[in-house]
Structure formats: C-alpha cells, structure tokens
Amino acid sequence: MELTLVVLIIVVGLTFDFTNGFHDAANAIATSISTRALTPRVALVMAAVMNFFGAFLGTGVAETVGSGIIGAPEDTSGLLLVLCALLGAIGWNVFTWWRGLPTSSSHALIGGLVGAALAASASVHWSGIVDKVILPMLLSPLVGVLLGYALHTAILWIFRRATPRRTVRRFRMAQTVSAAAMGLGHGLQDAQKTMGVIVLALVTAGWQDDFSVPTWVIAAVAAAMAAGTYSGGRRIITTLGRRIVHLDPPRGFAAETAAATVLYTTAFLVKAPISTTQTITAAILGAGATRRASAVRWQVARSIVTAWVLTFFGAGVPAAAIYLVLHHLTGA
Template sequence: MLTLVLMVVLFALVFEYINGFHDTANSIATVVATKVLTPMQAVMLAAGMNLVGALWGTAVAKTIASGLVDVQVVTITSQVLICALSGGIVWNLITWWLGLPSSSSHALIGGLCGAALGASGTDWAAIIWSQPADPWWKGAGVLWKVVVPMVTSPVMGFLAGFAIMGLLFALIAGMAKTGGPLARLARPRWVNGFFGKAQIVSAGYMGFAHGLNDAQKTMGIIALALVSAQAVGTLDNLPDWLAFLHPSDAALREGDIDTWIKITCALVMAAGTAAGGWRIIKTLGHKMVKLHPIHGFAAETSAASVITLASSLGIPVSTTHNISAAIMGVGCAKRLNAVKWTVVERMIWAWILTIPAAGGIAYLMVEGLRLLGWA
C-alpha cells in the first residue's frame, strides 16, 4: 500500500530528526563547548557541511540498503521497516533524555536486524552475519560492517586524538623554548586565538564527515523502501505530485540514492540539531573533559578523519563513538585524570546496549503487529 510506503518515509525522517538530537549534536559539541561558536552558529555550520557531506557519496547508504539483511530469507515490507525505524527512534529518545551520547547508527542497525529477525519468525539466517572479502572492508554482514568497525573506529579515534594533541603540545612547548617571536606565539592568548579560528575549519570538517556517513544511513532505508515498493507495483499510477517517489534508473540498477532523498535527509537532520541537541552537547563538551580550542581542534580533526575514511569504504561507523573517543584521547594527552571516567563508563554501557536494545524493541513491535494480523 502506498500509505505504508509514505509512512516508512515519514518514520525515516523522524529518525533522521532525532539523529540530529543525537549525532549532529556530537559533531558540534566541542566547538560550542570551547565558545568558538554560539550554538546557533555551530548548527548553521553543521547544517551546511552536513548537506555537502550527504551529497558527496552513497557507499554507506548502499551498505544499509543491501549489506545486513538477507532478502532471500525475509521479505522486507513497509511494516518491517517501520518497526526497524521505531526501534531506533525509541532507543534514541531514551538515551537523549538521559543525556547519553549513544549511537544513532547502531540504533538503526539494531532496529533493522531485530525487525528482520521478527519478520522471519526468528530465523537467524535472515541476518547476514559474515561474508568475508579481500580486502576485508569489502566484506558484507554484521561482523565486517558493524562489529569490527564498532571496535576499531573508536580505537582509531582515541589514538588519533592522543597523537595529534601530543604533537601540538610538543610543538607549542618547542616554540616556547626558542625565545623571541615564536615564544610569544606559544602564549595561551595566541594559542587560543589561532586554534579558535582553526576550530571553525575542523568543526566544518566534522560536519562534512557526519553528513557523509550518518545522513546516508536513513537514505538507505528510504531507498530500500521505494525500490521494494516499485518492484511490487505499489508506485504504479502515482499522482503527478508524488512522481518524485519513483526511484531513478540509477537507483534501480546500481543502488544509487536519488538527490531529493539526500537533500531532505540532510535538512531534516540539521533541524533536529537545532531543536534539542544541548543535553548531549553538555555531556561531551563539558562533563567528560574540560576543553579549550586547541583540544576541540584536535578532537574534531581526529574523529572526522576516521569517519571520512570509513565512509569512503562504505562502512557505517558511529559519529558518537568516534568524537567521544577522540575527546578521551585528547584528554589523556593532557593527563589521565583529565578525563572524567565515571561519565565515560555510563557512555560505554549505552554503546554496548544500543544494538540489542533497539533490536529487541523492533523485534517486539513486529511480533505485536503479527498478533494483530498487520504483519
């Protein structure tokens, strides 16, 4: 039914809006916390760079649309996608209310896998667990596209943050020892002034990386719904004002994402950021490590580089995990006790629970619909 397809699109955009609460808030947390930009300025910067990033590539969207669930085992109907999105939405709202920067990416992946599992009658073969390839990042399935990146990308973010911050500290210390003009440039006032400007660039880079990876995940869900609907004839005889829902030839043949989907997802994500991200900005930008512009620059540059690399390989990684890990790395470069480890512990528990929790919610929703005769 066309109504169900439109509901999938609506639920996907609601998820993207809530993703703005969550993950885009993470991407601008440091530049707001260091007072380089006001929240509204940071939101506008993130919105613009999200849009650029979202339009830049589609490798991650293709992974979400086809690399995690075996459509030979389970039919991905509109009802299944609605349950998948609902699982992610509910978990995101819970963690947002608690101020925990959990991963919207993993909430969506968990919801999709849980809904597929429920729709298949708990047939675990419905989930593509592992399809190895050479090189490894071209492999498909939960292991290669979710589990391995879930472990490796935060580690890379932490190490990159630690290394960049350490190099900057060493550079400034060396300048201070030389005397003369270079020593004056190493004074806190000059350092904060320079990195205050540099952090605008790194914040833009972070927004670009976030759009390149996170915005694509919801795009993949919408594209999957529309291609499936086209295949069964649901989109036949659409009125002219809904003609844009027809997937393009490139979308049908090669899994490309239509431009209207990219732009809509990017704009909705930016709106979500403006509406409610401050709870999580406070956790990342204030509670975990005390940040100055130089720390924000190092954290954003580190996290954005890891996310951009993953996006180019079609790997859906978590903006939340990467920026959080990079901030931890930057904090540890100052000193170990600069990181408030009790806050980190709460965050890690949220990370661990996200996929099973969102998956469980989606699974129960599918079972509920089945009992009602709607699935």
C-alpha cells in the same frame, strides 16, 4: 496497503533522520561550544548547513545499509519489518537523548533492522554485519583515541615555545574549520543510513531494481537532518563538551580533526556505517588524556560505553516486539 506502508516508511524514516540530527548535533559542535570557539547559535547553524551538504557527498554507506545488513522479504511483511526497525531506533534515540547519553543513532538503526528481521524470520547478513558494523565499531573508537592523543601531543610539541594566550586564540579560530569538517563528516556518514533504509523499502516494494539512491531521497534526508541538527541537542552537548574532560581550544581542535579524519576515511574507502558519536567521544578522551589520565572523568566515559553496548538491544528488542504486534494485528 503497500503504498501506505512505503509512504509511512518514508515519513518515519525522515523522522528518524530528524532525531538523528538533534541527537547527534553534539558530535560536530560540543567541543567548539565548550571551548568558546563558537557561540551555540552560530555552531548549530554551521553544523546544520554542513550536515545538509555532507549528505550529498556520497552514497556508498547507504548502499551498504540498504543491501548488506538484512534481506527483507519482497512483500508487505518486508515493508512492515523496515517500519518497525525505524520505530525501534527512534525510541532508543529519544530515550538516550532524554538521559543525555551520546549513543549511536547508526547502531540503533542497525540494531532495529536486525531485531525486526529476526522477529520476521528474515535473513540477516551476519558476515556483512561483522565486516561492516562490528569491526568498524570496535576499530573506529580505538583509532579516534590514538589519533586524538597523537594530534594533541604533536600540537604541544610544535607550540611548546609559543605564547599560551596567542596559541589559544589561534586554535579558537582553527576550531571553526575543524567543527565544520566534523559537521560535513556527520552529514556524509549519518544521512546515508536513512537513505539506505528508504531505498531498502523502495526495493522491497518493487519500485526500483537496485540500491542506488535517488536524488529526491538524498535531498529529503539532508533537509530532515539539517532541521534536526539546528533544533539542538543541548543535553548531549553538555555531556560531550564538559562532563568527560575539560577541553581547551587546542584539545578541541585535535579531537575534531581526529574524528573527522576517521569519518571521511571510513565513508569513502571502507563504506562502513560507523558511529560519529563513538568516534568523537573517543577522540575527546584521547586528546584529554594528554594532560593526565585522571583529567578524564572515566565514570562518565564508562556510562557512555555501557549505553553503546546496550544500543543494539535497546533498539532491536522494541523493533522485534513492535513487529510481532503489528504482524499479528495486520496479518502482513
């Protein structure tokens, strides 16, 4: 039973990572596609490659997710808890992808963990959730908005006497670099969350003593995310790239650069599992607002914020329900 659950968790975890890839592919490439800096095929290939290599850049966030969110019981019920958390997060990812809403796969996973843990009467590290999830969740979009606005304002001032056509052409080229940086940052941040859950299952089963991430876990998660990213996510690409605000190459470059800066800072310095979706969306809003506030389609932005708020419940409630059903059926 234990071996079966661990193998199932690994398979389902990689499935979640795949859905994370196609759900969040837009994070890295939506702006570059909408500004025509990159074609969709080239952008997807580049994002997939950068996601893969980004997964190998660190494990600090993985250790936070594995040990800092919940305390899973070290028996079969703990493994069942982890499995149900993944199922709840996958369900929410698929639903929001179908609706074209760029919600956070990271917060869906954490919501699933908390929901399943509460249903299992397992311990929840609320202080860790406040410090490593809630505060970064609130601060990263705020920093993204301000940084996106500030960067594009600086670009407008620096290139105020330049020929518009030449400036646009240069920033189309520059967006190749900023989009690659976003892809690398997305792999660095989001791949680690799945690593953390798989390691949590290994520790719960007693297969390893600490929350260090084995190389085979990193490689498997990196490959699954890259495959998911390459498969697309065009619904969300449309929402991020066109429905929030009309982007030109300078604004796209500013948004991607601002978001990538936040991703690297939180991954390496804070080791907090922030949402790449929230960060890039906020940066797009900030860069777009330099034209005028009315240029931003705030109704679309409000629907995205509503989906963010609902993410914890949208993943946590199903995870809890699945746990209660499976616990009753298996007696685990």
